[in-house]
Amino acid sequence: MSRVLAWFSCGAASAYAAKLAVEKYGDRCEVLYCDTLAHEHPDNRRFMADVERWIGAPVKVIRSAEYADIYDVFEKTRWLIGNKGARCTTELKKNVRKAYQTVDDLHVFGFTSEEGHRIKRLREENPEIEVEFPLFTGGITKADCHNAVRAAGIEQPAMYRMGYKNNNCIGCVKGGKGYWNKIRRDFPEYFERMAKMERTLNAAICKNEGRSKVTGKRWRRRLFLDELPPNAGRYQAEPDIECGVLCTPNI
Numbered sequence: 001m002s003r004v005l006a007w008f009s010c011g012a013a014s015a016y017a018a019k020l021a022v023e024k025y026g027d028r029c030e031v032l033y034c035d036t037l038a039h040e041h042p043d044n045r046r047f048m049a050d051v052e053r054w055i056g057a058p059v060k061v062i063r064s065a066e067y068a069d070i071y072d073v074f075e076k077t078r079w080l081i082g083n084k085g086a087r088c089t090t091e092l093k094k095n096v097r098k099a100y101q102t103v104d105d106l107h108v109f110g111f112t113s114e115e116g117h118r119i120k121r122l123r124e125e126n127p128e129i130e131v132e133f134p135l136f137t138g139g140i141t142k143a144d145c146h147n148a149v150r151a152a153g154i155e156q157p158a159m160y161r162m163g164y165k166n167n168n169c170i171g172c173v174k175g176g177k178g179y180w181n182k183i184r185r186d187f188p189e190y191f192e193r194m195a196k197m198e199r200t201l202n203a204a205i206c207k208n209e210g211r212s213k214v215t216g217k218r219w220r221r222r223l224f225l226d227e228l229p230p231n232a233g234r235y236q237a238e239p240d241i242e243c244g245v246l247c248t249p250n251i
Contacts, residue, residue: 002028002104002105002106003028003029003030003102003104003105003106004021004025004028004029004030004105004106004108005029005030005032005100005101005105005106005107005108006018006021006022006029006030006031006032006108007032007033007034007097007107007108007109007110008031008032008033008048008051008059008110009033009034009110009167009243010033010040010044010047010048010157010167011110011157011166011167012142012145012146012148012149012156012160013110013111013112013135013142013145014109014110015051015054015055015110015145015149016110016135016140016144016145016148016149017108017109017110017133017134017135018031018051018055018057018059018108018110019054019055019148020108020134020135020138021108021132021134022055022056022057024134029057029108030060031052031055031057031058031059031060032059032060032061032062032097032100033048033059033060033061033062034062034063034092034093034096034097035061035062035063035064035092035096036069036070036088036092036093036168036169037061038068038069038070039069039070039071039169039170039171039190040167040168040169040170041157041158041159041167041170043157043158043159044157044158044167046155047154047155047156047157050154050155051154054149054152054154062096062100063092063096064091064092064095064096065099066091067091067092069092070088070092070169071193071197073087073088073091073092074087074088074197074201075200077091078201079201079203080173080197080198080201080203080205081173081174081203081205085174086172086173086174086243088169088173089243093243101129103128104130105129105130106130106131106132107129107130107131107132108131108132108133108134109122109131109132109133110135110145111133111135111136112135112136112140112141112142112144112145113135113136113138113139113140113141114141114142115136116136119133119136146160162186163182164182165236165240165241166240166241166243168241168243169243170183170187170190171183171187171190171191171193171194172241172243173194173205174241174243175205175238175241176206176233176235176238177206177223177228177232177233178232178233178234178235178236178237178238179233179235179238179241180205180206180225180228180233181228181230181231181232181233181235182235184228184230191225194225195224195225195226198224198225198226199224199226203222204222204223204224204225205225206222206223206224206225206228207220207221207222207223208220208221208222208223209221
């Protein structure tokens, strides 16, 4: 009998999708988390334990055999972010999932009813896997997921309570100017560490863009975090950060 793999990311949507998968498939279902806890908020460990009790199944943590954490990836690959996304997502999540899966597994992902475009992209990029989207097919929204978690008596992860739209690593390379200024205010030590990594790699996460008044051509220049004006960007207007089976860059 084939396995059912429900992919959990310490977010409300993936938690609700995992619950539905366990209810539907029982012992056939494994709930899996690709390990990036070292650079996530420590409250995620509490949230994961609460979710385990709620769904009635353990969350199995799997990790890279090659890289210890995101900074190990940055240092060894000399790469932060590009047009195709972040190398840390590829090495610590995508490749870890691919190493674990087998050809006859059924994968359950927590895309909500608003995320049809992400489902389309996932299918295009991963045509070899069989997938199921219980939230999307059930018409369940992101707000529904947060309400379900609260109704279960589970406190939201700290990053949500602090006003972040996602519960990724603290200081995600896919964030924009507004996100990084919020990180600077809330987690200055994480901001400084990433600023130093940018200089070490001579690579910048953020960009300045404009249009030449003379030629009309658009231009783009690197903007290092240690040069980022404190009032630059508007976090709530920035797109959601995707980290997991997909990776959405900020460029």
